[in-house]
Amino acid sequence: MDLRIFTEPQQGATYDTLLTVAKATEDLGFDAFFRSDHYLKMGSVDGLPGPTDAWITLAGLARETKRIRLGTLMTAGTFRLPGVLAIQVAQVDQMSGGRVELGLGAGWFEEEHKAYGIPFPKEKFGRLEEQLAVVTGLWATEPGKTFDFHGTYYDLTDSPALPKPAQSRIPVLIGGHGATRTPRLAAKYADEFNIPFASIEDTARQFGRVRAAAEEAGRDADELTYSGALVVCVGKDDAEVARRAAVIGREVDELKANGLAGSPAEVVDRIGRFAEVGAERIYLQVLDLHDLDHLELISAQVQSQLS
Numbered sequence: 001m002d003l004r005i006f007t008e009p010q011q012g013a014t015y016d017t018l019l020t021v022a023k024a025t026e027d028l029g030f031d032a033f034f035r036s037d038h039y040l041k042m043g044s045v046d047g048l049p050g051p052t053d054a055w056i057t058l059a060g061l062a063r064e065t066k067r068i069r070l071g072t073l074m075t076a077g078t079f080r081l082p083g084v085l086a087i088q089v090a091q092v093d094q095m096s097g098g099r100v101e102l103g104l105g106a107g108w109f110e111e112e113h114k115a116y117g118i119p120f121p122k123e124k125f126g127r128l129e130e131q132l133a134v135v136t137g138l139w140a141t142e143p144g145k146t147f148d149f150h151g152t153y154y155d156l157t158d159s160p161a162l163p164k165p166a167q168s169r170i171p172v173l174i175g176g177h178g179a180t181r182t183p184r185l186a187a188k189y190a191d192e193f194n195i196p197f198a199s200i201e202d203t204a205r206q207f208g209r210v211r212a213a214a215e216e217a218g219r220d221a222d223e224l225t226y227s228g229a230l231v232v233c234v235g236k237d238d239a240e241v242a243r244r245a246a247v248i249g250r251e252v253d254e255l256k257a258n259g260l261a262g263s264p265a266e267v268v269d270r271i272g273r274f275a276e277v278g279a280e281r282i283y284l285q286v287l288d289l290h291d292l293d294h295l296e297l298i299s300a301q302v303q304s305q306l307s
Contacts, residue, residue, distance in 0.1 A: 001275055001306040002031040005295070006073055006229055006283035010038035010112075012047050015057060017289050022061045024292050025068055028299035032069035033061065034103070034283060037076050040112035044249065055088045062096035070096055073194065073229060073283060074105030074175060077127055078113060078120060082134035082154055090139065090165040098166035103173035103194065104132060125181055127153045132189040136172065139165060175229075177206065183213035186224065194283070196229040197258065203228055204277035227281035228274055231259035234267050234298050244294060248287040260284065264301035271306060 041047030235241035
């Protein structure tokens with residue numbers, strides 16, 4: 001079971017804070033550092049000092065880390081044109097020596113679009129499908145050849161399809177709870193399917209849909225990696241769990257029901273239940289980015305039991 005650290009910087013984090021967490025992620029043996037792609041806080045937090053851009057952040061981290069994978073859950077398709085995104089991600093992959101992964105989603109948070117003057121189109125899923133075709137098509141085009149795409153939303157003619165990423169194929173993550181279109185897209189384009197903040201039962205059901213869609217598309221369902229994302233709150237005793245839950249404004253019982261919370265043994269057991277339904281990787285949503293002792297505890301007493 002791979003454990004990855006997943007951050008939500010729109011809730012309030014500087015680049016230096018993210019760098020500190022990314023370095024701890026690497027030093028403590030976690031597999032990857034991922035971040036969300038949002039420009040506006042959610043909930044009652046102040047969000048200060050303000051948003052950081054996902055791919056600018058990852059470009060910096062690419063030069064400051066050596067081992068961990070770097071990526072997004074999920075880059076909002078509404079924020080970037082697919083040709084520009086392909087250039088950005090390929091460049092960061094080069095800067096990292098081939099450690100980048102692209103999670104790409106349709107975009108959903110309308111308020112952040114209004115706040116920063118970003119168009120929020122009605123038909124987002126069709127755009128996402130074309131974006132996936134464009135981004136992966138540009139990367140797959142052989143050097144010296146050109147790429148053309150003529151869709152409903154995007155039109156590319158005689159693109160040199162440069163630059164190329166360092167990896168022969170940048171892993172693409174697709175995720176969500178949709179019952180039909182999301183599994184179909186994952187079967188066609190994804191290297192990894194991720195379901196965020198879901199119960200064990202819903203996770204099993206969605207993994208089954210993706211597997212069925214892959215087989216229907218003539219693809220080996222085992223070619224995909226299946227993962228989940230869950231908020232994490234671990235403590236060496238009940239008091240520490242309660243303290244960490246209070247800091248992030250959550251109740252312990254709710255976190256135990258909907259996330260990964262409790263003692264290391266409790267969390268290992270719950271992760272094991274997700275593994276039983278097919279999860280191979282878990283993204284640990286860390287909401288208090290200043291509590292590095294939390295990461296050390298997870299590394300020493302949770303990750304060590306799952307390696």
